[in-house]
Amino acid sequence: MNNENENKPFNDAIAHKQNIEGYPKSRGGKLPLPIKVIGYFLFGSLIIMLLIGLVGNFLFD
Numbered sequence: 399m400n401n402e403n404e405n406k407p408f409n410d411a412i413a414h415k416q417n418i419e420g421y422p423k424s425r426g427g428k429l430p431l432p433i434k435v436i437g438y439f440l441f442g443s444l445i446i447m448l449l450i451g452l453v454g455n456f457l458f459d
Contacts, residue, residue, distance in 0.1 A: 429437075
């Protein structure tokens with residue numbers, strides 16, 4: 399398929415909207431590095447806390 403045909407507006411209102419607002423840029427779902435690091439830290443600490451709680455529950459119960 400032609401890439402031009404996919405992005406071609408089918409009426410003047412859509413063409414005007416595309417000219418004013420533009421297209422969203424698709425980067426393949428990649429997040430910036432600081433957001434990745436924060437996500438790794440949050441999910442990693444959550445998993446570590448769950449494991450420590452599980453082990454502590456078995457040891458001190």
